[in-house]
Amino acid sequence: MNTRIVPVILSGGSGSRLWPMSRKLLPKQFLPLVSDRTMLQDTALRLEGLADCGPPMLVVNSEHRFLAAEQLAEAGVVPRAVLLEPVGRNTAPAIAAAALWLRAEQPDALLLVLPSDHMILDVPAFRAAVGAACLAAEHGLLVTFGIRPTSPATGYGYIEAGEVIAGCPGARRVRRFVEKPDAAAARGFVEHGAFYWNSGMFLFGAARYLAELRRQRPDMLAAVEHAVAAKTSDLDFVRLDADAFAACPAESVDYAVMEHTTDGAVVESDFGWSDVGSWSSLWEIGAKDDANNVLAGDVAIADAQGCYVRAEARHVSLLGVDGLLVVETDDAILIAGRDRAQDVKGVVERLEQAERREHVAHSRVYRPWGYYESIDAGERFQVKRLMVKPGHAISLQLHHRRAEHWVVVSGRARVTRGEEELLLEENQSTFIPQGVKHRLENAGEAPLYIVEVQSGDYLGEDDIVRFDDRYNRS
Numbered sequence: 001m002n003t004r005i006v007p008v009i010l011s012g013g014s015g016s017r018l019w020p021m022s023r024k025l026l027p028k029q030f031l032p033l034v035s036d037r038t039m040l041q042d043t044a045l046r047l048e049g050l051a052d053c054g055p056p057m058l059v060v061n062s063e064h065r066f067l068a069a070e071q072l073a074e075a076g077v078v079p080r081a082v083l084l085e086p087v088g089r090n091t092a093p094a095i096a097a098a099a100l101w102l103r104a105e106q107p108d109a110l111l112l113v114l115p116s117d118h119m120i121l122d123v124p125a126f127r128a129a130v131g132a133a134c135l136a137a138e139h140g141l142l143v144t145f146g147i148r149p150t151s152p153a154t155g156y157g158y159i160e161a162g163e164v165i166a167g168c169p170g171a172r173r174v175r176r177f178v179e180k181p182d183a184a185a186a187r188g189f190v191e192h193g194a195f196y197w198n199s200g201m202f203l204f205g206a207a208r209y210l211a212e213l214r215r216q217r218p219d220m221l222a223a224v225e226h227a228v229a230a231k232t233s234d235l236d237f238v239r240l241d242a243d244a245f246a247a248c249p250a251e252s253v254d255y256a257v258m259e260h261t262t263d264g265a266v267v268e269s270d271f272g273w274s275d276v277g278s279w280s281s282l283w284e285i286g287a288k289d290d291a292n293n294v295l296a297g298d299v300a301i302a303d304a305q306g307c308y309v310r311a312e313a314r315h316v317s318l319l320g321v322d323g324l325l326v327v328e329t330d331d332a333i334l335i336a337g338r339d340r341a342q343d344v345k346g347v348v349e350r351l352e353q354a355e356r357r358e359h360v361a362h363s364r365v366y367r368p369w370g371y372y373e374s375i376d377a378g379e380r381f382q383v384k385r386l387m388v389k390p391g392h393a394i395s396l397q398l399h400h401r402r403a404e405h406w407v408v409v410s411g412r413a414r415v416t417r418g419e420e421e422l423l424l425e426e427n428q429s430t431f432i433p434q435g436v437k438h439r440l441e442n443a444g445e446a447p448l449y450i451v452e453v454q455s456g457d458y459l460g461e462d463d464i465v466r467f468d469d470r471y472n473r474s
Contacts, residue, residue: 002054002105002106002109003052003053003054004052004053004108004109004110004134005050005052005053005054005109005110005112005130005134005203006053006054006056006057006080006102006106006109006110006111006112006206007047007053007054007055007056007057007111007112007114008056008057008058008059008095008098008111008112008113008114009040009043009044009056009057009058009059009114009115009116010059010091010094010095010113010114010115010116011029011040011058011059011060011061011064011068011116011117012059012060012061012085012088012094013027013028013029013115013116013117014027015027015028015029015117016344016345016348016349016359017277017278017279017341017342017344017345018031018033018276018278018279018344019332019334019344019347019348019359020327020329020331020332020333020334020358021033021310021312021327021329023358023359023360023361023362024359024360024361025063025064025360025361025362025365025366026067026361026362026366027064027117028117028276029043029115029116029117030064030067030068030071033276033282034119034276034282034285037075038071039116039117039118039119039276040068040071040072040116040117041071041072041074041075041077042119043114043115043116043117043118044056044072044075044077044079045075045077046120046123046126049123049127050127050130051127051131053112053130054080055077055078055079055080056077056079056080056114057079057080057081057082057083057098057101057102058072058079058081058082058083058116059083059085059094059095059097059098060082060083060084060085061084061085061088062084062085062086062239065082065084065237066366066367066368066471067366068082069082069236069237070368081101081238082236082237082238083097083098083101083237083238083240084234084237084238084239084240085097085240085245086239086240086241086242086245086246087242087245087246088250089245089246089248089249089250089251090250090251090252091113091200091252091253091254092213092217092220092251092252092253092255092256092257093220093223093224093245093248093249093250093251095111095113095202095209095253096209096210096213096220096221096224097224097227097228097240097245098111098206099111099206099207099209099210100210100224100225100228101228101231101238102206103206103207103210106206107206107207108205108206108207109205109206110134110137110138110203110204110205110206111202111203111204111205111206111209112130112133112201112202112203113201113202113203113253114201115200115201115275117275117276118199118200118201118273118274118275118276119272119273119274119275119276119285120271120272120273121271121272121273122270122271122272123271125269125270125271125272126269126271129145129170129267129269129271130203132168132169132170132171132267133145133171133203133265133267134203135167135168135169135171136165136168136171136203136265136267137203137204137205137208138205139165139167139168140205140208140263141165141168141171141204141263141264141265142202142204142208142209142212142257142258142261142263142264142265143171143202143203143204143264143265143266143267144159144174144198144199144201144202144258144264144265144266144267145199145201145202145203145266145267145269146159146161146196146197146198146199146266146267146268146269147196147197147198147199147269147270147273148196148197148268148269148270149189149190149195149196149197151190152183152186152187152189152190153186153197154180154181154182154183154186155180155277155278155342156180156197156198156275157177157178157179157180157197157198157254158177158178158181158186158189158195158196158197158198159174159176159177159178159195159196159197159198159266160174160175160176160177160178160189160194160195161173161174161175161194161195161196161266161268162174162175162194165265168265170267170268171265171266171267172265172266172268173264173265173266174258174264174265174266175194176259177198177254177258177259178195196266196268196269197273198254199269199273199275200254200275202253202258209257212257212261212263213256213257216256216257216260216261217249217251217256217257219249220248220249220251220256223244223245223247223248223249224244224245224248226241226244226247227240227241227244227245227248228240228241229241230244234472235471235472278341278342278344279308279325279327279334279336279338279341279344280308280325280338280339280341280342281341282294282308283306283307283308283325283338286308291304291305291306292305292306293305293306293307293308293309294307294308294309295309295310296309296310296311297309297310297311297312297316297328298311298314298315298316299311299315299316299317299318300315300316300317300318301317301318301319302317302318302319302320303319303320304318304319304320304321304322304324305322305323306322306323306338307321307322307323307324307325307326307338308324308325308326308327308338309324309326309327310326310327310328311328312327312328312329312330313328313329313330314328314330316328323337323338323339324336324337324338325337325338325340325341329362330362330363331358331362331363332358334347367394368392368471368473369388369389369392369393369394369471370386370387370388370389370392370447370448371386371387372384372385372386372387372452373385375451377459380455380456380457380459381453381454381455381459382453382454382459383451383452383453383454384451384452384454385409385449385450385451385452386440386448386449386450386451386452387447387448387449387450388411388413388440388441388442388447388448388450389442389447389448390442390444390445390446390447390448391442392441392442393414393439393440393441393442393470394439394440394441395439395464395466395467395468395469395470395471395473396416396437396438396439396466396467396468396469397437397438397439397464397465397466397467398435398436398437398438398465398467399434399435399456399463399464399465400434400435400463400465401434401456401457401458401459401463402434402454402455402456402457402458402459402463403431403432403433403434403454403455403456404431404432404438404452404453404454404455405429405430405431405432405452405453405455406424406429406430406431406432406440406450406451406452407427407428407429407450407451407452407453408424408425408426408427408428408429408448408449408450409426409449409450409451410426410446410447410448410449411426411442411444411446411447411448411449412424412425412442412443412444412448413440413441413442413443413448413450414440414441414442414443415430415438415439415440415441416437416438416439416441417430417432417436417437417438418436418437418438423443434456437467439468
């Protein structure tokens with residue numbers, strides 16, 4: 001039986017202000033930054049117990065599809081559908097794709113649109129706010145959740161609320177949206193009392209949103225309609241047509257719809273919200289010691305105050321410093337003033353301009369079959385450690401410019417090498433010559449660990465020709 005509320009979790013962000021933890025191939029929504037679970041898992045799990053709410057739909061970048069599916073499965077969440085964006089086009093097209101997909105089977109559904117990378121501490125208060133928003137949405141309004149500001153923050157957009165809406169307790173008309181203000185304007189908004197932080201969460205009827213988008217941005221809706229009409233199935237995923245979706249304008253739902261509609265409503269919300277948009281946000285919400293430091297990992301401090309320190313791979317010590325952000329990973333370290341947290345995005349942009357790799361991936365890179373991590377590299381060689389999950393295998397492939405040596409560290413490997421098939425046990429090895437088709441498969445019930453030594457004149461990941469792949473990668 002269809003439920004009234006269909007959550008739509010948007011998981012297309014890059015989280016570049018949370019570098020070096022958040023990277024292109026592993027953005028912040030897939031990281032455990034505020035709890036023992038990832039932010040995507042927390043978002044999905046807080047929906048449990050929400051009245052008249054069904055399983056969530058997920059809109060995710062195609063590059064992250066296996067990561068998202070695996071994390072939801074680990075959390076015990078079975079999504080209603082997973083829509084794949086071939087390219088990022090911001091939130092308005094993503095929501096339109098979900099609404100169009102749903103329209104055929106449940107045109108009266110209410111879409112609860114949730115970013116996958118926000119924190120909500122008071123889940124009962126969140127559920128109460130959703131209930132209030134449902135009443136307004138059933139009156140044909142497009143509802144956003146406004147957060148009562150606790151400070152004159154300049155990192156958020158603001159919503160000015162107007163008159164109370166009759167028959168919709170807790171909801172008020174939206175008078176206007178305001179871009180991220182300067183400090184003086186933000187102080188004025190907080191003192192005024194009718195301004196809220198724009199949370200980026202929404203609730204509205206699927207058909208109502210599509211009708212408003214058709215009125216405001218018919219070009220955008222036409223492109224998404226084409227992308228949905230030409231969709232294809234890919235394992236458990238729904239793949240939007242790449243050419244049609246790429247032709248769609250990129251715009252947020254705020255710009256495309258909410259700032260222009262005359263039927264916008266805001267529900268005042270106070271449920272311990274943060275968009276976790278920067279390292280200073282994590283300092284603000286983190287548990288602090290007597291000197292206002294937030295520490296995670298193997299960290300030691302002396303005479304340090306107001307710092308956020310996160311150690312992922314090595315020990316970090318701080319001495320005699322104030323207001324620093326220090327984030328350590330095994331291949332990069334960020335050190336910045338806490339007041340410069342919003343500028344970390346510029347660091348990522350400079351890395352990209354320099355054609356470096358530290359903003360793209362960690363040394364451990366996840367794949368649908370497991371992961372690989374770089375151990376060492378030099379001229380004409382590279383050493384990696386591979387983990388292949390039970391029942392999984394890499395694609396049948398070859399490399400034109402490198403050879404590979406595989407050593408089984410633990411587990412049981414089935415190796416295809418040309419026309420041969422080998423079964424390798426712990427401490428056994430094989431050699432894959434350049435240009436020979438090969439595949440590695442876990443033939444046991446425990447994770448398979450392999451040390452791979454690559455040698456050749458080019459060792460890039462794009463030197464892969466796939467002939468057969470159970471994960472439908474091109």
